[in-house]
Amino acid sequence: MNLDSQHFLDEYWQKKPCLLRQALPEFEPMLDGDDLAGLACEDMAESRLVTGTFEAADWSLEHGPFDEETFANLPGENWTLLVQDVEKHYAPLQELLQPFSFIPAWRLDDLMISYAATGGSVGPHTDQYDVFLLQAAGRRRWQIARDCDRDLLPDCPLNVLRSFTAEQEWVLEPGDMLYLPPGVAHHGVALEPGMTWSIGARAPSAADLLQGFGEWLAFHPDEGGRYSDAALKPAARAGEIDQLALQGLGELLRSKVADRQTLHHFLAAFMSRFRLANEPAPPAAAMLADEVAGALKNGATLMRNPWTRLVWIETAGTARLYAAGQPHDCSTWLAESLCKSICPNIGTDKLDQASLEVITSLVNSGHFLLGPDTV
């Protein structure tokens, strides 16, 4: 990718929009509109069909799965089909995320692909996350505004701004990319049939984190400990939670969040599950560590389940690797090697028994497949 990552992070990331002409000059989309429509007919895929224009304010929104008839009956213009998590449904697309690996993997969410007919748009809106909008096919006009009225169009099934005045606009051609930090209003309209591939970041809210932390503590036998008040005095005023009690309740809460070790393990477990609809399921038959070792020696490749989010934290020189909320203690070398690519190349000569056990456990919980197929 034609991008100086350090410069981009210093100047633009989370700060201001950045237009990257020919960010991916040789870019050839591996999917086309028909492939996307096929995916949008599947139960597992999260898809939306948006029709309407900003001028007419006649927006409509339908959620998938769709059927072939829906696509056969679409008008010639002013509609967009959007599908989330496409890189998880179609694993070879994970390769596309490789140029974005300068952003920590846990901070990226998914690849959403939209196919738009001429005039297709989802209306002017803001997003809560950073997004890289890669023009994959056809030309699209993007207008943006940093300063704008945030009121939404009333009675509209989409989050569309009521009014929008562009501050800047560009026509993006295939290979061009527009980066937008959260909160910048944007309005894209297809000038001809084409696709926009959105690489979206994720950022948990405090509510997400606190809710997740509460659920995580609830799984511990003592639920994180309970409020106690051995020095209780007779209630002075009916119904009141007095200052001493407020202090005690607050202290219980603060002590949980202040326990760094607990908190860090929760955060890693949480980020390995965050916004994940389809967690991998164990395979029909479990493998023994010896069988895994034998397969790897015979040239089998490990392939990460595209729905697996792998994250790790370092604790005292070793790693705790999380997959779907479950911890696996291993060396930092193994954790990093397993996370490097969707088909990690783990040389068998370096593989000690402890590492082999971790890989076996990840295979037996469905996070890695062992097979001859490569992505």
Ligand code: SIN
């Ligand atoms: C689109 O691809 O149509 C919309 C992408 C976005 O605005 O985030």
Ligand code: CO
């Ligand atoms: Co957007």
